[in-house]
Amino acid sequence: MSEAPGNSGDRTLRKRMRKNRIFAGGVIFFSLLTISPILLIVYKLVAKGYRQINFDFFTKNAPDTYEAMLAVGAGEIIPGGILNGIAGSLYMVFIASLIAIPVGLLIGIFLYDQQSKRYAGIVRDITDILQGVPSIVLGLIAYFWVVKNITNGFSALAGSTALAIMMMPLIIRSTEETLKMIPETIREAGFALGVPYHKIILRVLIPSGFSGLLTGILLAISRIIGETAPLMLTALGSMEVNFQIDKPTSAIPLLIWEFYNDPNMVDLIWSSSLLLMMMVLLLNLLSRQIISRRS
């Protein structure tokens, strides 16, 4: 016992404190590293894309590769815009929503209604399986079901079908989660007054869960609006604005893919990606706003 016990205790304590600090430093370092890509990506898109965003960008169709080549050769910005992509994206997302929102809400209400029943459990598991299916596989399916059998060619309907199947499980689960959070007593009060069941759904459940349901739908839309792979197998793309449901249709992500593959047009990828990102972020922010206003 020549050494005072306090000293060696101090030393191990100091060692442990140092390890503790290093660990905390590591956590913070890796956390910052985690979010750095989002900042780098947004910066890159803004820095390279802003020059191309002007009035024409929203009002003209994508240029052909020859026009683009001339402009690039002359050192000018590429003429034209991506109207065909914007219109196609909005159109296909709209059709997909028309299919997926009613179905998603109904099945979500069903799961809420039947909560602990065995069959509801199966439906819930299948919804989870469907949510895990890679989007490219949904593209294959829409190709078979719609391109081959209904529209006999690449079409907006086929693209929307793939997107709708992607949306459904998201809306189903968010609907169920939202409804679960509504106090049971509200529903029971309706029953006690003898209100018919469809009125309880329409007048009680949906209004009191409205902001949650809307959030779920907006998030589902933000998930599908940037999808590229399934559209490559279904909607294909188009040089013109198209609103015919059985004709090939463009979309912003499809245009980005085309620009990326065409050396003359490659400058357009940044502005198009910037717009796509802004749309996704806007939808996300909007849904966050709705959530925070509710609570």
Add this chain to the structure above:
Amino acid sequence: MIKSERVVKGILFLSSLLIILITAGMMLSLMNGSIPVFKEFGLRFIISSQWNPTEGREEYGAMAFIVGTLLTSLIAIVLCFPLAFSSSLFIGEYFQGTRIAKIMGTLVDMLAGIPSIVYGLWGFYVLRPLIVDLGLNGQGFGVFTAGVVLAIMIIPYATSISTEIIKMVPGELKEAAYSLGATRRDVILRVLIPNARSGIFTSFVLAFGRALGETMAVTMLIGNANIIPDSLFGPGNTMASVIANQFGEAEGLKLSALISIGLLLFVITGIINGIGKLIIKRFNS
């Protein structure tokens, strides 16, 4: 039961059948489309790594793509782990409930909002030159490049569940350890991780499932070579990327081969997600 209630319940029940029909229909369509290639090659389609679309000498095997898919996803999950786990600790433990944790959470969620094709562009124009400069690979395309971008893409999926699980570890357990003189690091390593182990594991299983099916970013970065990657940095193809790449010019047997790959992908992701869900269920009960 009154009549109107029966009608409503009937409609709800019928709509629930729809999701089952869609999923079952997908299985059947994929299986139906796979028949020609399995008739021609049998099990060889799965174990062979030959991919030759030349007419007359057609030969299709999926093994190269299965290996490519597993390899990219494994690289992704290994690289993702320190990032996602640190973020979970940041949000769920170190800064729990504070404003900065909320901002961090929002930014991590935003990673999930970036479209796959934008990740692909970023990988192509920013990450790929970096890999070339480091001398890892002459062209910068390959399994590793794709894996790095995949790692970033799956972070939000791994983080969200593990954060929830970490938050759920009872405060008394942590306080008991602190009262015995444990540092925060001790509490995390000895109390938090042992308690949240299976939940954290699940979140990485589910993130792995996500990585398996990612298409566009991988297609743009992996180099699109229909071979088993010869090294971690070599080019290859995944199941999803080969479908995206070759679908445009596919007919007959080749189309059937791509559909079979879609079926394999469907089954593999289904199994991985099923395992994840099973662990969650056991954890919750």
